[in-house]
Amino acid sequence: MSKLVVVGTVAFDAIETPFGKTDKILGGAATFIGLSASHFNTEVGLVSVVGGDFPQEYLDMLSNRGMNIEGVDVVKDGKTFFWSGKYHNDMNTRDTLATELNVLADFNPVVPNSFKDAEVVMLGNLHPAVQLGVIEQTPAAKLIILDTMNFWMDSALDMLHEVIAKVDVITINDEEARQLSGEYSLVAAARKIHTMGPKYVVIKKGEHGALLFHDEHIFFAPALPLEEVFDPTGAGDTFAGGFAGFLASSEDYSFENMKRAIIYGSNFASFCVEKFGTERMQSITPEEINTRLEQFKALTKFEINA
Amino acid sequence: MSKLVVVGTVAFDAIETPFGKTDKILGGAATFIGLSASHFNTEVGLVSVVGGDFPQEYLDMLSNRGMNIEGVDVVKDGKTFFWSGKYHNDMNTRDTLATELNVLADFNPVVPNSFKDAEVVMLGNLHPAVQLGVIEQTPAAKLIILDTMNFWMDSALDMLHEVIAKVDVITINDEEARQLSGEYSLVAAARKIHTMGPKYVVIKKGEHGALLFHDEHIFFAPALPLEEVFDPTGAGDTFAGGFAGFLASSEDYSFENMKRAIIYGSNFASFCVEKFGTERMQSITPEEINTRLEQFKALTKFEINA
Numbered sequence: 089m090s091k092l093v094v095v096g097t098v099a100f101d102a103i104e105t106p107f108g109k110t111d112k113i114l115g116g117a118a119t120f121i122g123l124s125a126s127h128f129n130t131e132v133g134l135v136s137v138v139g140g141d142f143p144q145e146y147l148d149m150l151s152n153r154g155m156n157i158e159g160v161d162v163v164k165d166g167k168t169f170f171w172s173g174k175y176h177n178d179m180n181t182r183d184t185l186a187t188e189l190n191v192l193a194d195f196n197p198v199v200p201n202s203f204k205d206a207e208v209v210m211l212g213n214l215h216p217a218v219q220l221g222v223i224e225q226t227p228a229a230k231l232i233i234l235d236t237m238n239f240w241m242d243s244a245l246d247m248l249h250e251v252i253a254k255v256d257v258i259t260i261n262d263e264e265a266r267q268l269s270g271e272y273s274l275v276a277a278a279r280k281i282h283t284m285g286p287k288y289v290v291i292k293k294g295e296h297g298a299l300l301f302h303d304e305h306i307f308f309a310p311a312l313p314l315e316e317v318f319d320p321t322g323a324g325d326t327f328a329g330g331f332a333g334f335l336a337s338s339e340d341y342s343f344e345n346m347k348r349a350i351i352y353g354s355n356f357a358s359f360c361v362e363k364f365g366t367e368r369m370q371s372i373t374p375e376e377i378n379t380r381l382e383q384f385k386a387l388t389k390f391e392i393n394a
Numbered sequence: 395m396s397k398l399v400v401v402g403t404v405a406f407d408a409i410e411t412p413f414g415k416t417d418k419i420l421g422g423a424a425t426f427i428g429l430s431a432s433h434f435n436t437e438v439g440l441v442s443v444v445g446g447d448f449p450q451e452y453l454d455m456l457s458n459r460g461m462n463i464e465g466v467d468v469v470k471d472g473k474t475f476f477w478s479g480k481y482h483n484d485m486n487t488r489d490t491l492a493t494e495l496n497v498l499a500d501f502n503p504v505v506p507n508s509f510k511d512a513e514v515v516m517l518g519n520l521h522p523a524v525q526l527g528v529i530e531q532t533p534a535a536k537l538i539i540l541d542t543m544n545f546w547m548d549s550a551l552d553m554l555h556e557v558i559a560k561v562d563v564i565t566i567n568d569e570e571a572r573q574l575s576g577e578y579s580l581v582a583a584a585r586k587i588h589t590m591g592p593k594y595v596v597i598k599k600g601e602h603g604a605l606l607f608h609d610e611h612i613f614f615a616p617a618l619p620l621e622e623v624f625d626p627t628g629a630g631d632t633f634a635g636g637f638a639g640f641l642a643s644s645e646d647y648s649f650e651n652m653k654r655a656i657i658y659g660s661n662f663a664s665f666c667v668e669k670f671g672t673e674r675m676q677s678i679t680p681e682e683i684n685t686r687l688e689q690f691k692a693l694t695k696f697e698i699n700a
Contacts, residue, residue, distance in 0.1 A: 313605060
């Protein structure tokens, strides 16, 4: 079975949306990526750090869903990373209310020996120095996928460029693609980002879907139109997890297969937003996944013989 | 051959975008709809009004492209409707600089006798009273398509509802769908708009594509990602014209065929924005249309056997 290394935060989130608010609940990029990727036939190894305040039951849940958590460092006398945010009525924009780095401030990622030969590496949103550290510990990787955000473009651009030069796929949102490239058109932005290193550029547009660029080829996957979006937190990570998990399980890193990976990522993301935090991701059944996959197929399928 | 009646403005536009600005050039909803619809095998009859200042060469151009302009009233001592707008840097938002109704203020649409038996009626964005007048003159219509906008929701909502109750298809943008329905989710909005009359609801999202709703079925067509958008003016009308023109020519008003119509509409809209005003729409060749159709197919096509 193939191996997938996932580095990212395992964290506490406190979320407020127009539909309600939560106390500290389980969150973090690696958590969402792992919950999504673990649906595929690949060994998922998490690399992260938590504090002594992190409940054992959360760690057990990750293990029980098939994730290897050897690489999750527990700093007994430290506190777990905490993020708090409030979504606006449109659910597309949010204010960050609190960010407490805690144990993340001194995070030195260690990839367990059993995962140093991983074929696929998913670099969740984190300081580029941490991402670089993981790349150095996974020399056998055939596919490295990077997720990042504007925060690192503002604060650590040089090091971020060092990471970008070493990865095969980058996933960022539309505004970040514009910021990174200095180009407004997403077609022009993707072209410029190609020259920075990644052969594949995935631009996430939230409720407006996702674009995959490779050379002069473009693939577009819509987001599933939903009756109700309850909490968008983690949707981008869930998308990345489905994308990486599918590619790792199939061991086929072609453009054609990446299209499928984008659809699987979008499929999982559509579940993620239906409940607060990771709740929905912990309850999905294979039947639900397949039913929604059929909806994705129907959504864009048309026949024109011109 | 089938007949398609198009009612809407034939106008002067003055446009400013980050790429340049124009003096008064040819514009108007019916103009763009007609230029798009006339690519299909259907008789297109325009119903509109212009002033004595409207150049004969513009009227000749419309005729030469196969449109019947008997229904375009020329008010010798009146002035043509004029709109002026300036697009912001993102090209998605614009300020209206001037709106001069002129001859449009007293427009009483008259459908020529030869088009009273039209199978398809495309009601371009205009006062609902004018749209109602055209519906009354086309009793044989098998498919009535309505385009409207927030302006009429604000100023003539009751009469707009009267029109909405009589049409088969409504095309509006996402914000307008939310305003009309009072629902934020587009799925919920479409469901509510169905109850107002239209069996088919098309929600236009500009660069983010278009959604077609029918009962519980949803179809999504992306906009073609473009290297450069030069002038978005008329893109929505061009979309509607391709949609209506294809349906009229095929005389098949099923959901399956409407999907194709959405793709044709999106295809024409992708050309429209490449130059100022109607310039690009006057130069498209059948080869260009087919080449871009293949791009649309490639853009969303994927194979998953789950």
